[in-house]
Amino acid sequence: MSTPEFSRVIDLRSITDKPVALAATAPECAALARRFDLVAVHRLEATVTLVRDKDTVRADGRIHAEIVQACAISAEDLAVAIDEPLSLRFVPPVTGYKPDEEIEIDERMCDEIEFTGGRFDLGEAVAQSLALAIDPFLTGPQADAARAAAGLADPAATGPFAALAALKPKK
Secondary structure (H helix, E strand, C coil): CCCCCCCCEEEHHHCCCCCEEEECCHHHHHHHHHHCCCCEEEEEEEEEEEEEECCEEEEEEEEEEEEEEECCCCCCEEEEEEEEEEEEEEECCCCCCCCCCCCCCCHHHHHEEECCCCEEEHHHHHHHHHHHHCCCCCCCCCHHHHHHHCCCCCHHHHCHHHHHHHHCCCC
16 A cells, blocks of 8 residues: 555654644645646645544544646636635444444444554545545636537526426416
């Protein structure tokens, strides 16, 4: 397994009350841009407070990023500022269930990241949270012109509500 582009490994024994500040270097930003298919990542920072409860760690903070991504329609470069809350739990692996056994996942488990060996990668968790904050269908001011140039109709005129409106009796 290769090392993630933005790796910041935290040892459980090193956790204190002081918030952890993370900042990606220029090479890390470039690698993250390639990984997430972005034009550029100019900045990725996070400030995270870690609270340990036995073998579980709660991580709360904020992610700040400045990225450039392509418009989903026109491919023009769009500058995007991301300011997102971060709330994760790092937990030891779940034991006691069989691989074929069905398990129920509640909403708290969706933000849980398993780790082993008394260490977890906070940087990779921040990078994955950045990926979730990116709008995959972002459109810019040139999107409508690009649709028209490609001969694509306005989505409102061809969508499901347009089909329903066409069924409405004319007065």
